Structures are given as C-alpha cells and as structure tokens.
Amino acid sequence: MIPPYANMLGAITHVYLASLGEFDTDYYFGHDMTGICLIVFLALSFFMCIHMLNMLIAIMGEIFSNNNENKESKKKMSQLAFVVENWWIDPIQDKEKIVYLLAAFKIDDQDENDEERFEKLNDKNDQLQNMLTTIMTEIKTLQYQVG
Numbered sequence: 675m676i677p678p679y680a681n682m683l684g685a686i687t688h689v690y691l692a693s694l695g696e697f698d699t700d701y702y703f704g705h706d707m708t709g710i711c712l713i714v715f716l717a718l719s720f721f722m723c724i725h726m727l728n729m730l731i732a733i734m735g736e737i738f739s740n741n742n743e744n745k746e747s748k749k750k751m752s753q754l755a756f757v758v759e760n761w762w763i764d765p766i767q768d769k770e771k772i773v774y775l776l777a778a779f780k781i782d783d784q785d786e787n788d789e790e791r792f793e794k795l796n797d798k799n800d801q802l803q804n805m806l807t808t809i810m811t812e813i814k815t816l817q818y819q820v821g
Contacts, residue, residue: 677701693722747798751805758809 678701679688691698697719702711 689718692718693726747801750798751801754802754805755809758806758813 678684678698688698692715697715699715702708702715
C-alpha cells in the first residue's frame, strides 16, 4: 500500500491538510518508516500549532494596539456626533449663531515632547473640523429639504 504522501503533490496536500487540523495517521503504521513518520508527524503538529498560535496572537495584538491608539479620538467623535444627531431636539436657543463646537480633553502622555503633542492636537482638530463641516452640510441639506 503506497501512502498518498509518497509523491511531491501528495506530500504538499498532506502537509496542507495537516496544518488545517486534518490528521490522517492511518498510513503511518505498518511499515519500516513508522518511527520516522511518527517523529515527523509530532514535529509537524507541534510546529504548526505553535506557528498558527503565534500568528493569531500577533494579529490580535496589532488590532488591540490600533484600537487603543484611536480610542480617545473615536470617543470624542462619537460624542460630537451624538450632539449633532440630537440637534433637532432644540435644547439650545439661538443655535443659528453657533459657529464652532469645541471639545476639551485631557492629555496624559507626560513622556512626549511639546511638538508631538502639538501635532496630535492639530490632527485631532483637523479631524473634528472635517467632521463638523460634513455634519453642518448635512444639517443645511436637511433644512433645505424640510423647509
């Protein structure tokens, strides 16, 4: 009985399926190479599991760090979006006179120098200005459609 991994295409297919978790070990027993096949199988399963788990940890770590970096700016943007979305409730008198919406937030990074802080503040300010411009355009469009 010739195992399916006896040729190159069969070996590639066998390793691919083994890396996905489909272990077909029936062909490992009952011949002269049983010991070597079992050693290679254990090495394959060990290294593939370690490799796949390391990749998973790296991907999740990258996603986590990206979310932490953008957490505060997303929070402030959602708060401002909430204010503008509920603008129709009319809690503010003379809102036609309002030109700017301001957001104040605390900076905890003590190890950064002033230029880095200034750049971050400018970036956040630009993001908020773009968002406010878009929202105000939408409000004017809605007012035009309603009125």
